[in-house]
Amino acid sequence: MARFLKKNDMTAGKPPGSLIFIGQQKTDEPSLRIIDYDEETLRDEVVPEAAALSPCLGSKTTSWLNLDGLHVPEVMERVGQAFSISPLILEDIVNTGHRPKMDEYPDMLFITLKMLSINPTHDRIISEQLSCVLTGRCLITFQEQPGDVFEPVRDRIRHQSGRLRRRGPDYLLYALLDCVFENYLKVIEIMGERIEAFDEEVLDDPSPELLEEINLYRREMAFVRRAVRPAREIALKLARTESELVAEEITPYLRDLTDMAEQTTEAVETYREMLNDHLNSYNMAMANRLNDVxxxxxxxxxxxxxxxxxxxxxxxxxxxxxxxxxxxxxxxxxxxxxxxxxxxxxxxxxxxxx
Missing domain, CATH: 1.20.58 (Methane Monooxygenase Hydroxylase; Chain G, domain 1)
Structure with a gap:
């Protein structure tokens, strides 16, 4: 399956709001997990049915529902019905090739973006779509598979550390996005260490293997850029939002998030320019070698x-x-x-x- 653009053949001719999963299935069965908390209480459990989530709507506590697995339409429909999520939003959620974006509604805030990770050999970027729906006292997140970068947030909730347990779901949304952007920087840093090492290798030993590796990193950095640039737009838009779902008290934190988004984008552009310079240096080194011969x-x-x-x-x-x-x-x-x-x-x- 293409990494930059996923085929939408199955949705051709279908009415808007059709729940047709687009992407690669990454888990066998969907899993619903709810973390319900305030300053004094905490509930953290896996629930078997979406119907058990309805009490969260009228609760005064903060509820974080996470769904791993987007490929079962019936589960998506039940979650959508429980929280009155528009079919158009659900359609965007099950399309894992959707461009990152943010949509504002009178009683709901919808964000979808990419979470990135890097494989053990540090030569290929792995992408997973994350979708967030903020409504009332609830934050619903949708992921393609179990496992994410949010464990530090869960630890803070469990141990009552910091202000997270005293804030609402809008602050929780900020905390999750902060983890996503920090992970962007981590992935870029890992790639950047290798990219910077190309400087000496291009001059000392401009081999065909090095050229292949430079081109590989150019493709991967382009993939990262495709995820990071629209995510930056989301951070900027979220910092300027006038939605009642986002309290003014967290505006400074959202501005800090935009700073991190700017830093991430600048790092991507810097390394892309470095890779282009490495490619030019490689071509010059090979031309000089040919001239010597x-x-x-x-x-x-x-x-x-x-x-x-x-x-x-x-x-x-x-x-x-x-x-x-x-x-x-x-x-x-x-x-x-x-x-x-x-x-x-x-x-x-x-x-x-x-």
Whole structure:
């Protein structure tokens, strides 16, 4: 399946709001987990049915519902019905190739973006779509598979550390987005260490394997850029939102999030420029190497031109040639050839051609 654009053939001709999963199934069964908390109480459990989530709507506590697995339409419909989520939002959620964006509604805030990770060999970026729906006292997150970068947030909720347990779901949304952007920086940093190491290798050993690796990192950085740039737009839009679902008290935190988004975008652009510079340096190094080879071959051929001339002259089969009867003519000719070679090398050296 294409990484930059996923086919939407299955949705062709379907009415808006059709729940058709687009992407690669990454888990067998969907899993619903709810974390309900305030300053004094905490409930953290996996619930079997979406119907059990309805009491969260009228609760004064903060509720965080997370759904892992987007490929079962019935589960998506039940969650949507429980929280009155528009079918158009659900349609965007199950389309894992959707461009990151943020939509505001009178009673709801919808955000979808990409979470990034890097494989153990540090040469390929793995992407997973994260969708967030903020409504009332609830934050609902949708992920493609179990496992994410939010464990520090869960630990803070469990241990009552900081202000998270005293704030509402809007602050929880900020905390999750903060984890996503911090992970962006972590992935870029890991890639950046290798990209910066290309500097010396391009000059010392511009091998075909190095060129292949540079092109690989160029593709991966383009993939990261495709996720990071619209995520930055989301952070900027969220910081300027006038939605009643986002309290004014967390505005400073959202501005800090935009700073991190700007830093992430700048890091991506910096490393993309470095990779382009590495590619240009590689091409220049290979051109210089080719020039050195051609210069050597040219000098070698130039030296042998007069030697070939002398050998050709005395290799002719004329009977009456004055020098043919010389007792030491062979050694004299070799001496002349040696003198010609020495004179040419001296001239090339003086002109700094070698």
């Amino acid at each position: 051609m210069k050597f071959l040219t000098i070698f051929a130039t030296i042998f031109i007069p030697l070939s001339f002398l050998a050709g002259v005395y290799g002719m089969n004329f009977e009456f040639m004055p020098e043919l009867k010389l007792r030491h003519g062979y050694f004299v000719l070799l001496g002349i050839m040696g003198a010609v070679v020495a004179a040419m090398l001296f001239y090339f050296k003086k002109r700094k051609w070698i």
